[in-house]
Amino acid sequence: MLADEPTLARLMAATQAGDKSACNVLLSEVGMWLERYFNRRVPPHAIDDLVQDVLLAVYTKRATWDPSRPFLPWLAAIARYRWVDHLRKVYKHDSKELFEEDGIADSEEDVVMARVSLETLFGQLPETQASAIQLVKIDGLSIREASAQTGQSESMVKVNIHRGLKKLSAMVEKAD
Amino acid sequence: MPTPNSRTRADLIATLTEDIAPVQRIRPMRGGLSIGAATLVAGLISIVFFGFWTGMISGEASGYFWITNGLLAMLGGGSAAAVVASALPRVGQRSNAAIWGAAMIGVLPIAGLLSILSERGAQPVIWHWECSAYALAAGSLVAIAAVAFLRRGAPVSLEHAGWMTGVASGALGSLAYGITCPLDTASHTGIVHIAPVAVAALIGRVAVPPLIRW
Numbered sequence: 001m002l003a004d005e006p007t008l009a010r011l012m013a014a015t016q017a018g019d020k021s022a023c024n025v026l027l028s029e030v031g032m033w034l035e036r037y038f039n040r041r042v043p044p045h046a047i048d049d050l051v052q053d054v055l056l057a058v059y060t061k062r063a064t065w066d067p068s069r070p071f072l073p074w075l076a077a078i079a080r081y082r083w084v085d086h087l088r089k090v091y092k093h094d095s096k097e098l099f100e101e102d103g104i105a106d107s108e109e110d111v112v113m114a115r116v117s118l119e120t121l122f123g124q125l126p127e128t129q130a131s132a133i134q135l136v137k138i139d140g141l142s143i144r145e146a147s148a149q150t151g152q153s154e155s156m157v158k159v160n161i162h163r164g165l166k167k168l169s170a171m172v173e174k175a176d
Numbered sequence: 177m178p179t180p181n182s183r184t185r186a187d188l189i190a191t192l193t194e195d196i197a198p199v200q201r202i203r204p205m206r207g208g209l210s211i212g213a214a215t216l217v218a219g220l221i222s223i224v225f226f227g228f229w230t231g232m233i234s235g236e237a238s239g240y241f242w243i244t245n246g247l248l249a250m251l252g253g254g255s256a257a258a259v260v261a262s263a264l265p266r267v268g269q270r271s272n273a274a275i276w277g278a279a280m281i282g283v284l285p286i287a288g289l290l291s292i293l294s295e296r297g298a299q300p301v302i303w304h305w306e307c308s309a310y311a312l313a314a315g316s317l318v319a320i321a322a323v324a325f326l327r328r329g330a331p332v333s334l335e336h337a338g339w340m341t342g343v344a345s346g347a348l349g350s351l352a353y354g355i356t357c358p359l360d361t362a363s364h365t366g367i368v369h370i371a372p373v374a375v376a377a378l379i380g381r382v383a384v385p386p387l388i389r390w
Contacts, residue, residue: 016199016201017198018196018197018198018199019196020193020194020196023196024189024190027192027193028186028189048184048185051185052184052188055185055188055189056188057330057390061265061329061330061390062199063199063200063201064202064263064265064329064330065201065265066264067201069266073266074264074266077265077266077332078265078330078332080332081265081330
C-alpha cells in the first residue's frame, strides 16, 4: 500500500531537516508512487530511468517544497516536468523509443495503454499532422514515402511533423 | 527477489540518503525581496545618472506620468509575484493577474497614438527612444535577480517563467528609469516607456528558459 499524503508530508519535512531514515523511507515510497504515475505515460522499459531521474530531482530540489502546502501536487509537478523533458528528448533524438514495444515488456496492458494515451493526443491534431507523424515517426517511412502516400509535398510533410510535435509537447505540458 | 532495476534504485536511494544534509527552505518572500531590491538599485542608479526629477513632488508631473508609472508598478508587482510563484513546483495553479495587467497597460500605447493624431501640427511629438534603451538596461538588473531566484528554485513551466521574467523586468525597469524622466506627455509615456515591456517580454521568452532549465 502506498503512503498517504500526511505521511509523505511528514517524511519530507523530516528529510528537509536532514533525517537519514526519513529520507530513505520517503524516496522508497516516492519511487513506488512514481512507478504508478508513469505506468500509463511511458513505455515499460523507460519507467525506471524516469523514476530514478525524478528521485534525484526530488532530492536536489527538496528545499522548494513548502511544508504548509500538500506534498503530492509538488511531487506531481516535478514528475510531469521530467516526463515532458523525457518526451522532448525522445521526439528529438529517437522517436522510436517512445512507441515501440520493449520486446520483453512486463505487461501487455501497459504498452496498450501507452499507445491509447498517444492516440488520444493524436486525436487532437489536424489529420495532416497526425498522419505525417504516424507515417514517419512511428511507421518509419521516409519523408519521400510519406509524401507519396499522403499526397502532401515533401516540405509539407516536414512542416506538419514539426508543427504536430510542437503541439503535442504543448498539450502534454498544459495537461494538469 | 529484487530485480536489477529495483537494486539500482535502492543503490541510488542509499547513496542519496548517505549524503543528506539539512536544507534551508526556499521562501517566496526572499525572491520578492531580491526582485524588489534589484528594482530599487536600478532606480538609484538611474537617479545617479539622470538626476532626480523634482517635477514629481512639485506637482509639475502630468496625470499621464502617474498613470503610466502606477500601472507599470502594478504590472511589475503582479508579474514579479508570478515569477516567484513559478520557481516553486505546483500543479494546476497559475495566476492570470500578470496577463490582465499586461492587457490593461496595452491601453497606454493606444492612448499615446491617439494623442499624437490629435496633437499633429500643434506640438512636436517627443520620441526619445533612448528612454526605452535606458529602461531595458535598468530592467536587466531585475532580470538578473529573477533568473538567480528561478535557478535556485525548480520552475516546471519554463515558458511561463520566461514570459513573466521578461514582463517583470520590462515593467520594473521602465518604472525605475521612468521616475527620472521629465518627458510626461501621453505619447512619450504611453509609447516609449511601455515599449520596453513588450521587448523585454519577448527577450524573456527566448532567453530565460535555457538559463533556468534543470
